[in-house]
Amino acid sequence: MDSILSCMTAGHNIYTINRERKQLFLTHPQLVPHLYKKTTIDSQSDYYARKAAYLAKHGYTEGLNHQYDGTITxxxxxxxxxxxxxxxxxxxxxxxxxxxxxxxxxxxxxxxxxxxxxxxxxxxxxxxxxxxxxxxxxxxxxxxxxxxxxxxxxxxxxxxxxxxxxxxxxxxxxxxxxxxxxxxxxxxxxxxxxxxxxxxxxxxxxxxxxxxxxxxxxxxxxxxxxxxxxxxxxxxxxxxxxxxxxxxxxxxxxxxxxxxxxxxxxxxxxxxxxxxxxxxxxxxxxxxxxxxxxxxxxxxxxxxxxxxxxxxxxxxxxxxxxxxxxxxxxxxxxxxxxxxxxxxxxASEKALNFIPTGGCVPFSRKMFITVNGKILACERIGQQYGLGTAFPDDDIELSYQSIADLYNNYFDKLRAQCKVCYMSQSCIQCMFNIDRFDSLEKVACPGFANKEKFGAYVSQKVSFIEQHPESYERVMEVVLA
Incomplete structure (x- = not known):
């Protein structure tokens, strides 16, 4: 997978994104081809070749080689x-x-x-x-x-x-x-x-x-x-x-x-x-x-x-x-x-080992107890995904080891896709919202994005910000502050 990706917005501006390092920068069209070549500052006299080499030297064109073999304990x-x-x-x-x-x-x-x-x-x-x-x-x-x-x-x-x-x-x-x-x-x-x-x-x-x-x-x-x-x-x-x-x-x-x-x-x-x-x-x-x-x-x-x-x-x-x-x-x-x-x-930039998908660690947000005594991670997922029981006349049954094993087995169904998915750094796909996830050995993640799909995603989001220049400040100051 390429570490960087360049795409054009609706306003005909080109941006290059390094998704692992969280870098997004406006890019001149003549700079784009040089970003994908191995060059050094001294070896080229062309201005854009030298600029690309400078960016490469300072980490703008290289990824961090994140892994997706993480597990829940x-x-x-x-x-x-x-x-x-x-x-x-x-x-x-x-x-x-x-x-x-x-x-x-x-x-x-x-x-x-x-x-x-x-x-x-x-x-x-x-x-x-x-x-x-x-x-x-x-x-x-x-x-x-x-x-x-x-x-x-x-x-x-x-x-x-x-x-x-x-x-x-x-x-x-x-x-x-x-x-x-x-x-x-x-x-x-x-x-x-x-x-x-x-x-x-x-x-x-x-x-x-x-x-x-x-x-x-x-x-x-x-x-x-x-x-x-x-x-x-x-x-x-x-x-x-x-x-x-x-x-x-x-x-x-x-x-x-x-x-x-x-x-x-x-x-x-x-x-x-x-x-x-x-x-x-x-x-x-x-x-x-x-x-x-x-x-x-x-x-x-x-x-x-x-x-x-x-x-x-x-x-x-x-x-x-x-x-x-x-x-x-x-x-x-x-x-x-x-x-x-x-x-x-x-925090320093370093390679991390991510847990696959954009779902949450069980109970990191919610614990849902059904009227039938099932314990689930959320009320928005199918009730076939129970993780324990809470019955009126019995003790709470909730094994941390069993839950970790279950989730890791679920992740194994998707791990290979996550490793080559360009959306892996911004995934919001809950695996439990994949249709028939529980009954299939192999599943096709609807949130999976190849290079072209990810480029279209970046273009759409940056185009919106370009067309609504006040949106950046509004989101940063009102929502993320």
Missing amino acids: PAMVKDSIANLRQLVFEVTDACNLRCKYCGYGELYSDHDERHAQKMQFSTAKKTIDFLQEVWKDSKQEFTIKNIFISFYGGEPLLNMPFIRQVIEYVESLHIANRTIDYSMTTNAMLLDKYMDYLAEKKFHLLISLDGNKWNNSYRVTPGGESSFERNVANVDKLKERYPDYFEQYVNFNAVLHNRSTVDEVYHFIKDRYGKKPQITALNTTGIRPEKKDEFNRMFRNVDLKESENYEALLDEMFMKSPEYYGACLFLQQYNKNVYRSYNDLF
């Missing part, structure tokens, strides 16, 4: 739990809606059967007690750690007694060196009954609402009736009764589909509630083969360019837009002016 798994950011309980698999595109509905197969079960408090207590023991016996990255305890469903408000018990228990523990916040994803159908408690405990609420009545028409009751009127009436009531809480703690998630556009969804929620919604596409993994045609009819990409007021919408949405979000990721990965900590200021 049991100690890494335990350390991730010691620094857990979010504990998510699947409070119930019951729901008072039957959304047509639901990830636990008839379109998808990668979840356990739903039986309107409710999680028992003893399961949550055992999990919290287990985590406390790990926290006492492990190193912590920061003096004070903020942790979210999150409630998920189904519709979590259908099991409100469980939620109250968990919070009461957590608040009785006085956990040292950690602050606990609460969050919930809800369809708002029962919000009128419990908003006082949610506001009192300062829950971070993510409300599911797809926009206006037509946009929201896939979100129906078990009887097929619209949920829109009740949903917005409850949200209106929350906003009116607790305006300060609403302003600080409430946000919205909208799913885009063939009955909505980004423009419609964004402006409905922004105009009515003063909030910039998170807009996501339908989940593309785990689709039942017989449902693919139905899924394809519903699916729509989150594409702001379909809007008549693209530039205005782009400016308003900022990091909620795919363009700004993508630019931010690009700058994080390939801009030497980005430092994650003060330690990075003193």
Whole structure:
């Protein structure tokens, strides 16, 4: 693989990127061919040959020879739990809606059967007690750690007694060196009954609402009736009764589909509630083969360019837009002016041995406990990928060694591709979101990029920054600062 790559932007400017050293520089067309030759400063009289030799001497054209044979160890798994950011309980698999595109509905197969079960408090207590023991016996990255305890469903408000018990228990523990916040994803159908408690405990609420009545028409009751009127009436009531809480703690998630556009969804929620919604596409993994045609009819990409007021919408949405979000990721990965900590200021460039894919070390971000007692690394992946169990009447079963072995076996399916993938330094591909990943011996990673695909990626991101020169400063100062 070449250490450097030169590509042209939409503005007909050429940039050369050294992806391993995080170097990106504007390049004169006459310089480009010399960058790929072995030259010395004294051996050539041509200006661009001498410039290329100078760049080569100072490391601009050579890589670091990173490797992708890294593995996860049991100690890494335990350390991730010691620094857990979010504990998510699947409070119930019951729901008072039957959304047509639901990830636990008839379109998808990668979840356990739903039986309107409710999680028992003893399961949550055992999990919290287990985590406390790990926290006492492990190193912590920061003096004070903020942790979210999150409630998920189904519709979590259908099991409100469980939620109250968990919070009461957590608040009785006085956990040292950690602050606990609460969050919930809800369809708002029962919000009128419990908003006082949610506001009192300062829950971070993510409300599911797809926009206006037509946009929201896939979100129906078990009887097929619209949920829109009740949903917005409850949200209106929350906003009116607790305006300060609403302003600080409430946000919205909208799913885009063939009955909505980004423009419609964004402006409905922004105009009515003063909030910039998170807009996501339908989940593309785990689709039942017989449902693919139905899924394809519903699916729509989150594409702001379909809007008549693209530039205005782009400016308003900022990091909620795919363009700004993508630019931010690009700058994080390939801009030497980005430092994650003060330690990075003193880090020397050297070859590293990376763990394949762009996924996370298990539990480095979340721990998800299903209503059936499975322990997963995230609520967004198929429930066939359980890593342990948490049952009401048994001890927590979680083997660090078994988890490390399982992940390393998974990585072996992708390791060869990662070694020759030009996106390996900026990969965001979760291996669990590769369709049929669990059942195939060899898989084709959808995030894989050869030289041409990576060049197109760099060109697209730099072109956006060129066309929106304020975006660099905005991302660097507002997001990455």
